[in-house]
Amino acid sequence: MEILLYLGGLLFVLVGLGISIALHELGHLVPAKLFGVHVGQYMIGFGPKLFSRKIGETEYGVKALPVGGFISMSGMYPPSPGEEDTASRGAFRALIQDARAANDETIDPARAGRVFYLLPVWKRVIVMFGGPFMNLVLAVVIFTVLLSGIGVQQGTTTIASVSQCVLSAGSTQKTCAPSDPVAPAAQAGVRPGDRIVSVDGHSVSTFAQASAIIQASPGKTIPFVVERGGSRVTLQLTPVAAQRQAVDQNGSPVVNDKGLPVMHQVGYAGVGAQLAYVQQPITAGVDQAFANAGSVVSLISNLPVRVWDVGVSLVTGTPRDPNGPLSVVGVGRIAGEVATADAPLLNRFAVLLSLMGSLNIALFVFNLVPLLPLDGGHIAVALWEGIKRVWAKAFRRPPPKPVDATRLVPLTIVVAGLLIAMGALLMIADLFNPVKLPT
Structure with missing residues (x-):
């Protein structure tokens, strides 16, 4: 029975994470389509494709690794300015050109006007903010059900x-x-x-x-x-x-x-x-969501130190900070332990709901970090282009060209590499030196 309860806690997290990711990507998809952008794919997960179905011009599907998702929009960046000799310009230039080539493949000449980079700045910000915003909305709903429905x-x-x-x-x-x-x-x-x-x-x-x-x-x-x-x-x-x-x-x-x-x-x-x-006032869910967001901002501002502490704890075997960062594995372990705890069923369900609310707040805040490939990085690029346009208009200069974010590909790869390394370290730590719940 205990094993079934533990698996039930894990399943709760997996289903909740899947819903969170699906809604996040839906937050990007809906405004993109409303603004006329061609969206080729809407995928939940990464890795090998499990199944998919094409509806209209968009392929909807699920992939094997439920650790994220994406939508594929035409023309995320401006098309290549022309042919470049990548062999003579170093590895970074080659990476930039490869990114431009991959971006060019998403631009169908028949849909040349339906590309992301041609949208007004405010529309691009809405498309990219839509994903994190859906996580915030889901967190508010969860905390409202928890605090105003179930109560404290x-x-x-x-x-x-x-x-x-x-x-x-x-x-x-x-x-x-x-x-x-x-x-x-x-x-x-x-x-x-x-x-x-x-x-x-x-x-x-x-x-x-x-x-x-x-x-x-x-x-x-x-x-x-x-x-x-x-x-x-x-x-x-x-x-x-x-x-x-x-x-x-x-x-x-x-x-x-x-x-x-x-x-x-x-x-x-x-x-x-x-x-x-x-039961708490109906506004308690909003208050709790933003209080959690403040805690996550504090954690992210000290993330390198926190991750280093996790590494030290892993090597030395010392107890980990219960308020430190976790991987999906760590969240799953906590959910399993909560599900098997010696407590009334309603108490355990309330803790699991709180866990999912906190997870969505973490997704909301983390995705707004202004670094590519995160949503906040795309928002920062759009806002920078908007500033350039306002500056040019104020001084009566010709409108600037769209910002070519492919120039940031080397930095994007470094950030992605660091995120993967951090995720791997947290997963290993959550397997071999997990956070201990208070008894």
């Missing part, structure tokens, strides 16, 4: 458990010893099933609010009003001072420069809350 699991004001004694931070003790001090909640008479109404005179609607007041009141006796059996009962609660590890705004433990936990003193009562899914 939060502690309610209903008490689920009451500790009978106070244990030191980090203790593995599971039962109370006679010498252990009685927990404040148990001493005050709090019972499981009580619903917290107010703490220290402040009405509370979430357990987090009640917990914040308790933590801010070590050693202070405060009124603790609960609803029990339809009646309100006022108890006197005196939280004890306890040392607990500090956490940041994301709930992650805080450590100092030496890697040691940062401790601080808080009030402790010894109560646990019942958990429930609380």
Whole structure:
């Protein structure tokens, strides 16, 4: 059964990734066709073709490796200016000319006016931005379903458990010893099933609010009003001072420069809350999507360092940063582990949805990096041509020729090579030193 669940998690990621890629390429295809560009192919995946079907002038198909996709548009770049002697001009010139020759083959003389490079700048930007934009839209939909449909699991004001004694931070003790001090909640008479109404005179609607007041009141006796059996009962609660590890705004433990936990003193009562899914406002999905996008931008800005750290962890066997980059293999492994986790089915499904939402945000942000062959590189080329045209018009000069992006082919090959190398390293690391999920 566990193997089937693990495979189910992998299948969830593969299907989700396929849908994400298909919608990404659809985001390019639809505006390209609307603007009259001839599109020869719409393909999901790379490598050997599994199947395809031609509808109208476009061949639609699926290839063996589900790690990307593409559409083939006529005339991505201007045609070659003329014959060049590639043998006498070095390897880079040869690469440029080969790219021009391949581009020229996509330009059908019968469709000479239906080429990408002749589109106005704004239309080219829309075509190239359409792919990442679809990933953003899909992520917003996923996060909206997750947060506003399913909800966020939060502690309610209903008490689920009451500790009978106070244990030191980090203790593995599971039962109370006679010498252990009685927990404040148990001493005050709090019972499981009580619903917290107010703490220290402040009405509370979430357990987090009640917990914040308790933590801010070590050693202070405060009124603790609960609803029990339809009646309100006022108890006197005196939280004890306890040392607990500090956490940041994301709930992650805080450590100092030496890697040691940062401790601080808080009030402790010894109560646990019942958990429930609380639906969030309809705008929460948008907020979550852009919050994730900010995290991905931060990761990409430090990508060389992050990838180097992954390589060091692979060689030394040290634990990897759970917030570091992953390959598709790593995402699949995490999905499999989530699917087999000892947790309610709804909890596991929510985590898998969150994973797919984050994956689409990563696709959105990464594809906008202004380097060819990424979509952001094509957008940058179009915008540069637009700037040149505005400059020429402002100074009453003849309109400039279309920007010949084939001159950037050597740089494109270097970028593509680095992306392939990075992907290979991440895949190897995800196989032999995967990210460990918190238990």
